[in-house]
Amino acid sequence: MTVSDVSSKAPVWITGANGLIGNCLVQTAPKFAPNWRALTRADFDLLDFAAVERAFVKERPQLVVHCAAITVVSEAQKNPELTRRVNVEVTKHLAELAADIPFVFFSTDLVFDGRKGGYAETDATNPLHVYGETKVAAEEIVLKNPRHLVVRTSLNGGVSPSGNRAFNEQLRGSLQQAGRGMTLFTDEFRCPIPAVETARAVWELVGKSCAGLYHVAGAEKLSRWQIGQLLLPRWPEIKTEIKSGSAKDFPGPARALDTTLDISKVQKVLSRPLPKFSEWLATNLGEKF
Ligand SMILES: NC(=O)c1ccc[n+]([C@@H]2O[C@H](COP(=O)([O-])OP(=O)(O)OC[C@H]3O[C@@H](n4cnc5c(N)ncnc54)[C@H](OP(=O)(O)O)[C@@H]3O)[C@@H](O)[C@H]2O)c1
Numbered sequence: 001m002t003v004s005d006v007s008s009k010a011p012v013w014i015t016g017a018n019g020l021i022g023n024c025l026v027q028t029a030p031k032f033a034p035n036w037r038a039l040t041r042a043d044f045d046l047l048d049f050a051a052v053e054r055a056f057v058k059e060r061p062q063l064v065v066h067c068a069a070i071t072v073v074s075e076a077q078k079n080p081e082l083t084r085r086v087n088v089e090v091t092k093h094l095a096e097l098a099a100d101i102p103f104v105f106f107s108t109d110l111v112f113d114g115r116k117g118g119y120a121e122t123d124a125t126n127p128l129h130v131y132g133e134t135k136v137a138a139e140e141i142v143l144k145n146p147r148h149l150v151v152r153t154s155l156n157g158g159v160s161p162s163g164n165r166a167f168n169e170q171l172r173g174s175l176q177q178a179g180r181g182m183t184l185f186t187d188e189f190r191c192p193i194p195a196v197e198t199a200r201a202v203w204e205l206v207g208k209s210c211a212g213l214y215h216v217a218g219a220e221k222l223s224r225w226q227i228g229q230l231l232l233p234r235w236p237e238i239k240t241e242i243k244s245g246s247a248k249d250f251p252g253p254a255r256a257l258d259t260t261l262d263i264s265k266v267q268k269v270l271s272r273p274l275p276k277f278s279e280w281l282a283t284n285l286g287e288k289f
Pocket of ligand 1: 066
């Protein structure tokens with residue numbers, strides 16, 4: 001499975017290469033793509049459309065894997081206009097440049113309102129916040145091109161270059177700051193997945209020329225509280241107690257309670273199934289999670 005047959009020399013562009021998933025794709029690229037280009041803000045701001053276009057025309061990538069985005073829900077909520085520009089307009093621009101080649105766009109389980117759970121690709125979206133709204137808008141644009149691929153994923157874990165992008169890094173940081181106790185919700189459910197598994201699945205989808213919409217997430221429904229219970233023993237230096245609570249008592253904006261994803265469509269394509277998060281952790285004890 002490789003993308004080398006698409007064209008021998010043209011690079012694979014990976015945007016957001018300093019982010020969690022982008023970096024994982026870069027780390028795993030040598031196995032799947034002979035020539036790749038890790039694009040970060042140091043290369044250009046993706047909002048600088050002229051610079052992006054110049055580089056695109058010069059380098060003629062054979063595939064664009066677009067990971068860059070404003071990804072923090074609260075940040076998106078505070079900066080809706082910038083979030084629309086980055087998450088929608090930048091995606092539109094790149095998808096247009098990549099009209100004749102494969103293009104991968106990352107979306108989120110937060111396109112759903114979380115009232116049902118177990119969402120399939122055919123279920124209707126109904127985001128509760130700006131972040132999810134921008135992802136729905138970008139998905140619609142990308143899916144107009146039958147060569148293009150949208151990957152909706154859930155909480156991704158791992159080690160990010162900045163040290164604060166993966167959910168496990170954020171949880172660990174919050175627990176360190178929390179002092180005596182921290183509450184995690186028992187009634188908010190996701191399908192966590194190690195970012196390395198997301199990257200593996202994406203390379204395989206690309207290698208098999210898959211297009212359209214796919215859910216790529218862990219094969220296990222876990223509450224925030226359960227995730228905390230699984231991770232805490234890996235951090236013996238942290239003495240903070242994890243208390244159970246309800247997302248319904250959260251004082252901020254309404255939360256999507258169950259955005260778990262049905263992954264049966266992608267499981268039929270992949271050569272190795274996506275893992276249950278608890279089993280993955282148990283068999284990858286040495287991982288810096
Ligand atoms: N990680 C998850 O749990 C998760 C879950 C669902 C969906 N997704 C989606 O998966 C994709 C990758 O997520 P991620 O977690 O890897 O994101 P991330 O760690 O937050 O990284 C996003 C990257 O995008 C870059 N970026 C943002 N705006 C930019 C701009 N205008 N020009 C150039 N670069 C820009 C950021 O650069 P700076 O660092 O310089 O700001 C950052 O490196 C995103 O589309 C996200 O919405 C992620």
